[in-house]
Amino acid sequence: MRMHFQTAARISCLLALMALLPFPARAQHEGHEGSMVGWVPREILERPVTLRQGIGTVHEKVITASPQAQSFYNQGLAYLHSFVWIEAARSFNQALRLDANMAMAEVGLSDAFMGLSDGAAAHAALEKAQALAASATEAERRKIQIHALLLAWFDDSGDLQKYFAYRKAITDSIAATPNDPWLWIQRGFADEGVPHAHGQNGGADTIAFYETAMKLAPDEFPAYHYLAHTFETIGQTGDALANSEIYVRMAPAIPHAHHMRGHDLRRSGRTEEALAEFERAGQLEESYYDSERIPRQYDWHHVHNLNLLAMCHETLGQMKSAEKLFQEAFSLPVYNDLAEFNRREWPEFLLSRGRYEEALAAARELAEGRWAMGRLAGHTEAGRALLRLDRLHEAEEELSLAERELEHVPTSVAAALPDAGLLHAEILLRQGRIDASDPLFRQIVQKVRAVPGPDSWSEALFQLESIAKLAREADDWDLVQFVAHEMIEHDSSYAGGYYFSALAANHRGDESAARDQFAQARRLWAKADPDLPELVQTAQKLQTSGPAN
Numbered sequence: 194m195r196m197h198f199q200t201a202a203r204i205s206c207l208l209a210l211m212a213l214l215p216f217p218a219r220a221q222h223e224g225h226e227g228s229m230v231g232w233v234p235r236e237i238l239e240r241p242v243t244l245r246q247g248i249g250t251v252h253e254k255v256i257t258a259s260p261q262a263q264s265f266y267n268q269g270l271a272y273l274h275s276f277v278w279i280e281a282a283r284s285f286n287q288a289l290r291l292d293a294n295m296a297m298a299e300v301g302l303s304d305a306f307m308g309l310s311d312g313a314a315a316h317a318a319l320e321k322a323q324a325l326a327a328s329a330t331e332a333e334r335r336k337i338q339i340h341a342l343l344l345a346w347f348d349d350s351g352d353l354q355k356y357f358a359y360r361k362a363i364t365d366s367i368a369a370t371p372n373d374p375w376l377w378i379q380r381g382f383a384d385e386g387v388p389h390a391h392g393q394n395g396g397a398d399t400i401a402f403y404e405t406a407m408k409l410a411p412d413e414f415p416a417y418h419y420l421a422h423t424f425e426t427i428g429q430t431g432d433a434l435a436n437s438e439i440y441v442r443m444a445p446a447i448p449h450a451h452h453m454r455g456h457d458l459r460r461s462g463r464t465e466e467a468l469a470e471f472e473r474a475g476q477l478e479e480s481y482y483d484s485e486r487i488p489r490q491y492d493w494h495h496v497h498n499l500n501l502l503a504m505c506h507e508t509l510g511q512m513k514s515a516e517k518l519f520q521e522a523f524s525l526p527v528y529n530d531l532a533e534f535n536r537r538e539w540p541e542f543l544l545s546r547g548r549y550e551e552a553l554a555a556a557r558e559l560a561e562g563r564w565a566m567g568r569l570a571g572h573t574e575a576g577r578a579l580l581r582l583d584r585l586h587e588a589e590e591e592l593s594l595a596e597r598e599l600e601h602v603p604t605s606v607a608a609a610l611p612d613a614g615l616l617h618a619e620i621l622l623r624q625g626r627i628d629a630s631d632p633l634f635r636q637i638v639q640k641v642r643a644v645p646g647p648d649s650w651s652e653a654l655f656q657l658e659s660i661a662k663l664a665r666e667a668d669d670w671d672l673v674q675f676v677a678h679e680m681i682e683h684d685s686s687y688a689g690g691y692y693f694s695a696l697a698a699n700h701r702g703d704e705s706a707a708r709d710q711f712a713q714a715r716r717l718w719a720k721a722d723p724d725l726p727e728l729v730q731t732a733q734k735l736q737t738s739g740p741a742n
Contacts (some may be wrong), residue, residue, distance in 0.1 A: 572592075
């Protein structure tokens with residue numbers, strides 16, 4: 194079997210990334226019958242649940258004598274397709290209480306446990322499904338086999354033969370039952386190249402599979418959800434927004450649906466509308482935690498939503514609101530290496546506000562983390578804070594520690610991370626070695642802008658801004674101008690790009706350009722905190738230079 198080169202390349206890169214992901218249940222608990230599944234108490238996952246409204250429709254007819262069990266099975270599928278692992282598990286368990294012989298509910302449980310990164314629990318549920326397979330239909334037995342092959346690949350994601358076996362089983366099943374939308378969605382998952390991407394790593398070659406599923410089941414939401422993710426990844430923001438808007442109309446009670454629309458509104462430059470969607474997602478989450486007595490620390494989505502909401506406030510210049518949200522997110526536990534790596538957003542925010550001692554303390558906490566990627570980020574941010582505190586030698590020591598952690602990150606992943614390289618470039622700049630630092634900064638700018646996905650897109654903006662600030666402090670005005678241009682090109686709705694462009698124009702004596710750029714910055718910071726230092730300086734500059742043309 195031959196594979197398209199781009200697909201192979203994406204698989205290779207993503208396999209390296211996903212190889213880093215932990216199995217918390219295996220690391221922390223004994224056996225699949227223990228008190229935890231992944232990071233969630235088993236007791237929560239087994240609590241009775243009622244049928245819900247507003248979560249979106251998914252219907253897959255399975256063998257059961259209980260219509261109510263069928264309804265809970267469908268509800269479990271709906272939650273699976275929105276990454277709500279806890280409620281998916283509760284729904285499948287409820288279906289099994291009504292019909293203990295429903296093999297497909299055990300498959301659904303296994304899928305939910307994969308979402309919780311618990312391979313042992315996923316295998317236990319799969320074994321129960323396989324034991325019930327004799328009474329299942331032929332189509333259901335094929336799906337049980339597909340899931341078994343997926344789980345085998347999940348266990349050993351570096352084995353491409355396991356990947357090929359999984360993908361072939363889906364293709365063979367499509368040939369037997371071509372009108373099953375679930376199979377077409379699985380085929381899209383397979384082309385994403387990661388066993389637990391769940392529709393988040395699609396590319397141009399997955400679109401047709403999700404569109405086929407959409408045509409077969411136009412009243413069901415999953416394909417719209419996955420198409421939104423796919424279009425985000427390949428940078429087609431208008432198409433992503435169109436699909437996320439359908440998703441949120443079909444599943445208005447799902448926080449992630451509002452969060453998705455927030456992604457795409459933010460990328461479209463409609464930041465205030467995006468903020469409202471992230472706030473709505475947060476409100477739905479809080480209502481759910483209260484009504485179901487679910488501690489928020491067990492919901493992976495909560496931290497993620499807090500960070501995106503914080504970045505919206507930061508974009509608007511509302512730093513007081515952003516600070517509370519970043520700090521709350523930093524205080525909550527995380528359950529994999531990527532989430533720990535993203536905790537760097539709090540010390541980065543503190544650095545941006547000139548609070549260097551606080552940034553150093555937060556970075557050193559992060560540097561004590563569980564995973565190499567998190568520790569890499571912690572040492573990098575600590576070094577950056579130390580530089581700003583004029584403690585160059587200590588910053589160089591942090592660079593050495595960061596580079597040591599980088600050795601534990603696969604090369605293909607490390608190549609996409611700017612962190613250690615950023616600290617190195619900042620040290621060179623602080624040493625006055627502009628000829629060496631500027632080429633590195635320019636490479637880093639291109640690297641952070643190239644990372645796909647809406648979260649990385651938002652993070653990149655503030656990473657660029659941090660470089661512009663440092664360049665300004667070092668009087669490296671060529672770099673300030675370059676980064677300002679890149680910021681505006683990256684997000685023309687953000688005031689910060691125009692602010693730094695104005696500073697650069699002012700430095701080179703182009704008063705007209707500076708005035709125009711300051712005016713644009715002031716317009717875009719219309720909802721900012723009144724005491725935002727950048728806004729105060731912008732107003733002062735405009736007052737002394739006269740009215741804009």
